Every structure is written in C-alpha cells, then in structure tokens.
Amino acid sequence: MSMLQVSVYRYNPETDSAPYMQEFQVDTQGRDLMVLNVLELIKQQDSSMAYRRSCREGVCGSDGMNMNGTNGLACVTPLSAVTKGGKLVLRPLPGLPVIRDLVVDMGIFYKQYERIQPYLQNENSPPAIERLQSPEERDKLDGLYECILCACCSTSCPSFWWNPDKFVGPAGLLQAYRFLADSRDTATRERLAELEDPFSVFRCRGIMNCVAVCPKGLNPTRAIGKIRELLLANAT
Amino acid sequence: MVTNITNFGRSGLSDWLIQRVSAIILMLYTIFMVGYLLFTPDIDYLTWRGLFDQTWMRIFSLLAFLSLAAHAWIGLWTVVTDYIKPTGARFAVQIAIILAIFIFLVWGVQVLWGA
Numbered sequence: 001m002s003m004l005q006v007s008v009y010r011y012n013p014e015t016d017s018a019p020y021m022q023e024f025q026v027d028t029q030g031r032d033l034m035v036l037n038v039l040e041l042i043k044q045q046d047s048s049m050a051y052r053r054s055c056r057e058g059v060c061g062s063d064g065m066n067m068n069g070t071n072g073l074a075c076v077t078p079l080s081a082v083t084k085g086g087k088l089v090l091r092p093l094p095g096l097p098v099i100r101d102l103v104v105d106m107g108i109f110y111k112q113y114e115r116i117q118p119y120l121q122n123e124n125s126p127p128a129i130e131r132l133q134s135p136e137e138r139d140k141l142d143g144l145y146e147c148i149l150c151a152c153c154s155t156s157c158p159s160f161w162w163n164p165d166k167f168v169g170p171a172g173l174l175q176a177y178r179f180l181a182d183s184r185d186t187a188t189r190e191r192l193a194e195l196e197d198p199f200s201v202f203r204c205r206g207i208m209n210c211v212a213v214c215p216k217g218l219n220p221t222r223a224i225g226k227i228r229e230l231l232l233a234n235a236t
Numbered sequence: 237m238v239t240n241i242t243n244f245g246r247s248g249l250s251d252w253l254i255q256r257v258s259a260i261i262l263m264l265y266t267i268f269m270v271g272y273l274l275f276t277p278d279i280d281y282l283t284w285r286g287l288f289d290q291t292w293m294r295i296f297s298l299l300a301f302l303s304l305a306a307h308a309w310i311g312l313w314t315v316v317t318d319y320i321k322p323t324g325a326r327f328a329v330q331i332a333i334i335l336a337i338f339i340f341l342v343w344g345v346q347v348l349w350g351a
Contacts, residue, residue, distance in 0.1 A: 158318075159318075162318040162319065163317070163318065166238045193237070194237050195237075196237075196247050196248055196249045197237050197238045197239070197240060197247065197248045198238070198240050198243045198247070198248035198251055198313075198314075198317075199238040199240070199248065199317075200237070200238055200248070201248060202248030202249070202251065202252050203248075203314075228249075228252065231249045232249065232253070235249055
C-alpha cells in the first residue's frame, strides 16, 4: 500500500457557506499516476466530487487546475512532477469564480478571447479554391495555433487576476498575435487599434508565469512582445 | 479598447515607450552620479557646486528629473489601477501622487537654478 495524501478544495454553493479543504487517502499502488487518475480514485470514494475532464490526454483543455500551487492539466501531469513529500493539494484555477469544487466559471476568460476577434478577417473576395500561404508564412503560426484555451496561463497571471475585465490575458493575446501574424488576415490595423490602450496588452509586466505553466509549451510572453513591436511599427 | 483618462500619455503604447526611454535616461544619470562620486577625490561643497554650475549638468539633471516624474507617474498609476478598485479612492490617491510628483519637480528645478 502506498498511500498518497490528497487535500482537495471543496465548495458546493447550495450546501456550504464557505469553501474548505477535504483530505483524502488515495492508494496509488506505487504507480506514477496522472493527477486526473487520482481524482478519479477520489471520485470513487466521494461521488459528489466535481471536476471537468474529457479527453484525458492534454488535447481538450478541460481539466486545468492548480496542483501544489502550479497550474496545469491534471491529465498530463504525473504525480512525480508535482507531489512534495507524498502530499498533493488540488485547488481550482485561481482568479475565476468557483461554480463547484474544482469547476470554475470561465466566462470572463472567454469574453477576453471573444474580444480579440479570434477568426480570420479578409476584405478581399475569396478565391475559387482556398487562400494560399507560402511555407514561410505558415511557419509564423507555429507556437500560436496550438493553444487549447485551458486557461492555465491566464489564471496564473497576476495582471489577469487584478484586471480580468480589462487585460486580455496571455491566452487571448497569444491568439490575438496568431491572427496578426496570419498572412491571410487583412484586419491588422483594426486589431492593433483595439489593443493599444494601457490595459489590453500593456498590463503585461513580462513575469512569464504564463510560459512557466503552459501545458503545450507555448510562449505567450514572446507573442505579447511581438504585438508591442507591431504596435510600435504601426505608430507615428 | 479600454478607455482611460488618468494615465500619463492617454495610450498604453506611449506610456510603455516613455517608461522605457525614461528608464534608460535614469540609468545613464545613475551611472554618471555613482561614477562621479567614486572617481572624484575629496569632494567638497565647491567641487559639488562646480559640477552643478555647469549648464550641461543642469540640463542632464532636469532631464533626469522629468524622466523620474513621468516614470513614477506611469509606474504608480499602474500599481494604483491594479490594487485600488473603488473609483473615488483610486482617484484620490492618483491626485495625491500627481501632486507630490509636481511638487518634487518644481522643487528640483528650484534647487538646480536657485541661488
């Protein structure tokens, strides 16, 4: 028996007056389980435990949570990467309203994503077959399009914690740059005009929490730097 | 687009640029002052006075003061908008900060060009 001590954030607004931490003992049988496996074992002990999950392989971005103080996807985070002294503390993503247990309300995160108009805009009439890109133009989208919107980055960013209604956040800005960098998008000026205020982009202080936690290994800070360069290049 | 009326340059881009340029000016001024204090033997009132009697030093100092004023305003504006959410309280603190910066700036000019 190799027991893992897991402390989980619990909150059911219908029955609890305040959130609390609940302790569980989980038998890992000595295996280096993923954190999501541990949550499934906990759910066998207490079926009222609520969390989001779907693909269990780091593609859907549903099970973003805070594990021993660091955001990540539970399904692709092995216990060996997060546990300290045989103890695991699971909390919901910081800074977002909790709906229940580890389930957060992602509304404001999606609102910021919506704000950057995450779709291709092209004023020219569509060609008969498709809009072509050179391999070099396509290469510019690498490291940008892979984002799965799990919100691990934005909810680890203090600038997003303090101003989630005004600062787009690393996830949204990575996508903003994804469309600014796309050779097929012609709305560059309009997109930049929406971003030049003191909050949307410039509230980023470059502390790179987003880079440290991104489960897909992306670099929002670099994308934010590129947006700044574009803003500067387009200014007089 | 988020509307702002109390930040330094009305735009995040200009604030960001001013913050960086003013930081470089302040760095150069700091390096100069530290170098001067380290490599000038026996500094007394007359050598210190002699340094600040020169027009280029007054211009350099005024540039540093103006940079400090802009840098402090932009930086503290950011801190205040992060941490003080009620508009009235935030506005009051912003007024106090801007007033203090203004007083220090005028005082600095008086020191530079005063008797």
